[in-house]
Amino acid sequence: MNIQQLTASIYQKRSFLCVGLDTDPAKLPAGLQDNPKDIIAFNKAMIDATLESAVAYKINTAFYEAMGAQGWEIIEQTLAHIPPTHFSIADAKRGDIGNTAAQYARTFFETYQFDAVTVAPYMGRDSIQPFLDYQDKTTIVLGLTSNKGAADFEQLELSSGKKLYEQVLTTVASWGSPDQLMFVVGATQAAALKNIRQLIPGHFLLVPGVGAQGGSVEEVAAAGWTTNCGLLVNVSRGVIYASNGEDYITAAKAAAQGYQRQMQAAFEKLQG
């Protein structure tokens, strides 16, 4: 699935919800054990429960890479369960010299056929180009992240008077079209979103940080909305750990529906 097809799905469902599958074996609900079979079953149950409300799924590879070879098997089986009607993201935050970046791109776009992968921009154009060379895939570049540490480097002021993340957004945006390039902007950074929209009006933003990190759908939509919505809001813990009791599937479903309703309200307000 590409960004154009994702946009069509967002409009059809009045939802820009991405469910984050950050499955921590230590947080599995009652009745499930820390083993690959149960983790796969949990992920499949989360996908099935949220399919109607969500338009995308984000697999944070860290949670699975930590399990070694079995973790990659879980990634493969979870990805296989995401239907082609939904956008799939490998949240891997890769970045390296060109020939190594090319292998990362091959990993996530060919070996595992994700629609999109997250990358870090610190190493510059040759570290991102191998991902952009897959023109039917989406490269998602870290812009202004949701964590406190965003202040350490991303928000530093350059001699030009621009912040480092502003320079990253405008420079990287010139390397790829809005049809193949998105940026990560944290929901906790809603105050910066209006300015970000002026810098990159046409690019989609992947916005994590709603739910457990305290960001709000309403604030993100009000500041980040653009002509084609242009927002994909990720919620991980706020959906998949909505309950750790026996009702964990219905609780995840209800949480995703709740976020979808907030998004529908934003649509009505902002898109008419």
Ligand SMILES: O=c1ccn([C@@H]2O[C@H](COP(=O)(O)O)[C@@H](O)[C@H]2O)c(=O)[nH]1
């Ligand atoms: O700036 C960033 C970039 C990535 N993330 C990732 O998004 C999810 C958020 O999970 P929640 O449980 O909904 O807080 C997680 O995979 C992060 O690694 C981010 O939070 N902020």
